Amino acid sequence: MKSVDTIINSSLPLPINSKFKVSLPSPLPKVLFVSGKGGVGKTLFTQSLGAFLRKEYPNLNIILSNLEDSFFSPLLSVQEYLKLRLHSDKIAQWITESSFFNSIYQMTPGLQTVCCMGHLYFQATHALGPTIYLIDSPSSGHLLSLFESIRIFTEIFQKGILFDDLIKMKNFFWNSNETQIFLLCGPHPIIYTETQELMASLTQEQGLNSAAIFWYWNQFLTPHFSELEESEKKLLPPLLQQQLETEYKMLEKKSLLLKRTIPLFFSSNPDTLIEDFSSCFTL
Helix, strand or coil: CHHHHHHHHHHHHCCCHHCEEECCCCCCEEEEEEEEEECHHHHHHHHHHHHHHHHHHCCCCCECCCCCCCHHHHHHHHHHHHHHHHCCHHHHHHHHHHHHHHHHHCCCHHHHHHHHHHHHHHHHHHHCCCEEEEEEECCHHHHHHHHHHHHHHHCCCCCCCCHHHHHHHHHHHHCCCEEEEEECCCCCCHHHHHHHHHHHHHHHHHCCCHHEEEEEEEEECCCHHHCCCCHHHHCHHHHHHHHHHHHHHHHHHCCCCHHHHHEECCCHHHHHHHHHHHHHECC
């Protein structure tokens, strides 16, 4: 019988083989949102997916953003929209720099969000060459607000240029061929419950097609110890045994496939983490 140290050391890190490849949907959309509860590894997932796609498709333009960076900043987004509609850079700049406009812009709930989504829509539909936008959504609430802002402003404006543009945005972001969502769930029942609630909100409240939403189980220890005998599992530290038992119950109860269960990677080097993580993906 193996010792505890032998069992743990031989199981970590997990050798990446075909059994633990993470299956991605095909074909991939133009816009892909990665979201979930805080701490489930969204940023690492997004960066690793970007690294994988760059390697697989050298001619594909991969743009990573959280819609709060300089590429999709709220002010830049509204400036770009006004330039498009007014056909004048100077007038757009004059409007956005006025104190009156900024007061309305700051006070109107959801306006900044819908402007960012409009900017993303325009970039995605006017990209030069094959392009995928990977959006790292900071939290489940942030993701909901992105879609909710479009839906609410569409209901407010019943006609006009803005309404027509909102309808185009809605048709794009609600189309599973154009936009998809990856929901990450960590190995804890509370995280599972929140992810389940987010899924329900996206489909039932916002009206998104469930076919556009893909569920991934991230940071699981289970794949590292899946080959152990029951007698060997009993040699593991109690805390580790408890965590594995929790994960087994979650996976068994939800009838989940291993192809969407992502192992927890161990490294203090971010580049190593991204390299290990990206090697798990497969199309």
